[in-house]
Amino acid sequence: MLTGAWRATLWRLLGLVAAAAAIGAWFGRPALAALIVLAAWTALMLHRLHRLCRMLDSRALLRPAPGRDPWSRIGQHLAQRQRASRRTRRRLIEQLRSFRDAAAALPDGVVALDPERRIVWFNAAARDLLGLDPRHDGGAEITHLLRAPRVVQWFAEGAETPLTDVASPADDHVRLSLRSIPYADARSLLVARDISQLQRLEQVRRDFVANVSHELRTPLTVVHGYLDMIEPESLPEYEPILRELRLQSRRMTQIVEDLLTLSRLEAQQSTPDERVIMAALLESLRREGLALSQGRHSIVLERVGDRDLAGSTKDLHSAFSNLLSNAVRYTPDGGRIVLRWECDEDGGRMTVSDTGPGIPAQHLPRLTERFYRVSTSRSRESGGTGLGLSIVKHVLMLHQAHLEIHSEVGVGSRFVCVFGPERLLPAAPPQAS
Numbered sequence: 001m002l003t004g005a006w007r008a009t010l011w012r013l014l015g016l017v018a019a020a021a022a023i024g025a026w027f028g029r030p031a032l033a034a035l036i037v038l039a040a041w042t043a044l045m046l047h048r049l050h051r052l053c054r055m056l057d058s059r060a061l062l063r064p065a066p067g068r069d070p071w072s073r074i075g076q077h078l079a080q081r082q083r084a085s086r087r088t089r090r091r092l093i094e095q096l097r098s099f100r101d102a103a104a105a106l107p108d109g110v111v112a113l114d115p116e117r118r119i120v121w122f123n124a125a126a127r128d129l130l131g132l133d134p135r136h137d138g139g140a141e142i143t144h145l146l147r148a149p150r151v152v153q154w155f156a157e158g159a160e161t162p163l164t165d166v167a168s169p170a171d172d173h174v175r176l177s178l179r180s181i182p183y184a185d186a187r188s189l190l191v192a193r194d195i196s197q198l199q200r201l202e203q204v205r206r207d208f209v210a211n212v213s214h215e216l217r218t219p220l221t222v223v224h225g226y227l228d229m230i231e232p233e234s235l236p237e238y239e240p241i242l243r244e245l246r247l248q249s250r251r252m253t254q255i256v257e258d259l260l261t262l263s264r265l266e267a268q269q270s271t272p273d274e275r276v277i278m279a280a281l282l283e284s285l286r287r288e289g290l291a292l293s294q295g296r297h298s299i300v301l302e303r304v305g306d307r308d309l310a311g312s313t314k315d316l317h318s319a320f321s322n323l324l325s326n327a328v329r330y331t332p333d334g335g336r337i338v339l340r341w342e343c344d345e346d347g348g349r350m351t352v353s354d355t356g357p358g359i360p361a362q363h364l365p366r367l368t369e370r371f372y373r374v375s376t377s378r379s380r381e382s383g384g385t386g387l388g389l390s391i392v393k394h395v396l397m398l399h400q401a402h403l404e405i406h407s408e409v410g411v412g413s414r415f416v417c418v419f420g421p422e423r424l425l426p427a428a429p430p431q432a433s
């Protein structure tokens with residue numbers, strides 16, 4: 001469109017110059033006439049260019065002259081583009097505002113951080129939950145404002161997994177869960193959620209389970225005691241019933257004990273850092289295994305590395321002994337069970353492996369849930385409570401360790417307790433006897 005206008009103008013100029021030259025020839029001065037027309041034309045174009053430049057310099061809305069010459073056409077073209085871009089900008093601003101309004105209305109605290117973790121923007125909930133002040137805190141580094149050592153360390157380690165149970169800097173009673181969500185150009189969103197209510201409910205649940213278990217303990221002890229006093233042989237007609245009653249009351253007592261152990265572990269924030277002498281612990285586990293197995297399995301002890309562990313001897317013993325008793329209970333007679341303790345600079349690994357029936361892969365992720373069983377009848381028959389692996393998981397969590405489960409149906413299972421190197425201690429010198 002603009003090139004057309006330029007071409008038309010060129011033809012018009014050439015026509016004018018030709019006409020001027022023809023008229024000039026009439027008076028014997030064609031060149032002068034053509035020159036005058038060219039000069040007038042140039043002056044007119046300069047005037048229009050000047051008007052266009054002035055219009056562009058002013059930041060107001062462009063109001064181009066209506067002419068058909070290229071300068072007027074350029075002005076009209078620019079005005080059209082300016083109107084379109086203003087419309088787009090208005091639409092974008094509206095969208096941006098509605099995004100901000102939506103983020104501001106979120107019940108979770110949201111803080112936008114730049115790649116250096118400086119605050120770019122935050123919503124009202126972030127102000128209340130994280131104690132941020134809109135007057136001073138924009139542009140501040142987030143770790144200068146959230147200074148709890150756990151939070152600073154979390155950021156330093158990359159903030160990849162959520163951080164739970166952080167006290168709100170604005171109110172100690174409010175507990176937060178923090179998540180960092182990365183987005184374009186190494187920027188991130190810090191999302192703070194108030195989990196106080198959730199934690200209170202969790203506490204109510206824990207208290208309830210602990211109280212019920214505690215309340216059941218006494219009546220069960222009484223029932224168990226009386227049942228133990230009755231000799232089944234003295235009442236032959238009730239013998240099968242009495243044996244079943246004894247079995248079930250023993251099972252109930254074990255469930256209550258396991259629930260109480262779990263409640264205690266859940267309430268615990270940390271473990272005592274005592275020396276767990278692994279040589280002694282392994283030997284005592286082997287003896288327990290042999291007693292439980294009654295010669296039905298071969299139980300082998302392997303010890304690679306002579307480091308001890310820092311933690312709670314009682315809890316670690318209970319965890320390893322749960323794994324061992326599972327291996328004995330689920331492995332058919334004649335099977336082989338290996339207890340292996342190995343350690344190197346990466347940490348320590350306590351493995352209990354067996355040549356039992358193995359566990360189908362789809363059950364593995366849920367095995368440590370309370371009362372989760374692959375086969376309820378087999379677990380009951382073998383005297384299981386369904387809480388053993390839950391206890392193992394909690395004990396390991398308290399030691400910043402984790403459980404790995406490898407199993408193949410028909411081949412066997414391997415339960416590995418993995419401890420970090422910070423939990424390893426040089427082995428204790430042997431006790432003088």
Ligand code: ADP
Nearest residue numbers: 326327330373374375379384385386387388389
């Ligand atoms: P339980 O008291 O039922 O044994 P656990 O929590 O100790 O409960 O174990 C959960 C389930 O995992 C068991 O019911 C059993 O199905 C399975 N399991 C645990 N250890 C083994 C093992 N060594 N071999 C085969 N299955 C196992």
